[in-house]
Amino acid sequence: MTPLADMGFLSSFLLIFVSAAFTDNILMARFLGMCSCLGVSKKVDTSLGLGLAVMFVTAATAALNYLVYQYLLVPLHLEYLRLIVFIVVIAAFTQLVEMIIERVSEKLYNSLGIFLPLITVNCAILGISLFMLNKPYSFLQAFAFGLGGGFGWFLAIALIGGIREKINEAALPKGLAGPGITLVVIGIMALAFVGFSGMIKI
């Protein structure tokens, strides 16, 4: 028996969400999705846009990949193919969503849609889909894990974006400006997030 099974539905959902967002923050604790984070976090609005896009895609693809895994890969005994299948599913999903957003709302497309091609092969998203298989989650719990992981990434990049916007105005030594100081900032923030670890065990 896992501890999750004893809890009520809502509390297990919340617990998984919080632990995925904070104690297991995908960007700060696992250092996944770093490349797009470094590239796009220069300004707060673009950080928020990319963060939201990632959150949406991680949640949706975690659910989608959960179904693919449980109802296609497991019955066919093809669990070892999960890596490649997940990549393809995520890529197709982001492309599809980009098309739909472009057609439905130009405003949404300009603020969110242009980031979708960027995250087609984002390792954070793939990472969340793969990590969720390590735990005996139900479908909704897997969705909570995806949503929480995405929210954690969103939170991290939004914070980094805010700090970078301020730091760009400061007089930095030449060698430290740009990616250098950003990595230092992320390192210090990661220390703070590591402080959460062990608080929740699931």
Next chain:
Amino acid sequence: MLVSILISVGFLLACGLVLAGLLVLAEKKILNYGTCHVDVNAGRKVLDVEGGSSLLSSLAEQNIFIPSACGGRGSCAYCKLKVQEGGGMVGPVEEPYLSPEERQDHVRLACQVKVRRDLKIEIPDELFSVSRFRAKLLHKKPLTHDIVELRLQLLEPDSISFEAGQYVQLESAEYKGRESVMRGYSISSVPSDNQHLELIIRRVPDGICTTWVFDHLKEGAEVLFSGPYGFFHLSDTQAPIICIAGGSGMAPIWAIVRDMKEKGIARPTTYFFGALTQRDLFFLDEFRKLEQECPWFKFVPALSKEPADSGWTGERGLITDVVSRHFPDTSKHEAYLCGSPGMIDASVAVLTKNGMPEANVFYDKFA
């Protein structure tokens, strides 16, 4: 064992096919905008275009050629035009290129506006006179180790009318998996020779178009280009002129100076030709000859990286320093510049520091 291999391969195949099919279907269904009407200059021309691609390429398909040096990547900002209706929101790519006034005037970058519905646009009238030419390459002459001169014989239309200083967009053919692109090059021939066109092109390492010109384009081959574009031309004042251009940037200056000679315009003109070493110089004899024929013209080649012990007796140093030495006071002059953005910015800084109003500096930036 074999069965499991077959199952896994079959599953992956099916997975890929289903998803790819879904995407193809979605693209057809979701991104189908049908035919859109583009109204140019308040009814002067109404075009029916297939929706879904950029305004720049849709207009090019309809034989309206908006200037664009970067080929639609949103980095040169040459393809600005007014979209009065139907352009949608300003995208994040074009934002940095539009001033607040331009935003108010509905100016957009044609390469970033997607045709999704009926549009009302405004373009400068002279763009209607831009056409697409078919020409034959008469010769390709190396001028230095990395610069060639192309001479084209116009086939269809068989003549071109332009002002010295304007440029054309050369279309490269496809080669070795590189797609066809359009790149802007200044015309170096004079307008009076209206059945021919000359271009001076410098090799850009790994450049799609210049690699094509240097390695794949053969004499006698057919070449496509559109033009003429640009507002770089001689003003009609009487102010003395300073020209600064290095390398292939010489092209428009070479055209303008010879055009002045033909038209009998005798404004005092000094041309500073900046290069690294002696092997980067070309057309020295031609310019010396021009100097003898035209008392109003002075040619100053300057080398910045020439070894100190060589036989070079001309000017040495950065072109901006040389200009500053010759013209400590530039308040009465006009300047014509052509070259890389870095060289232009540096030249503008020196010229304005020596007293030239910024409005008297004219330039063509080629990145």
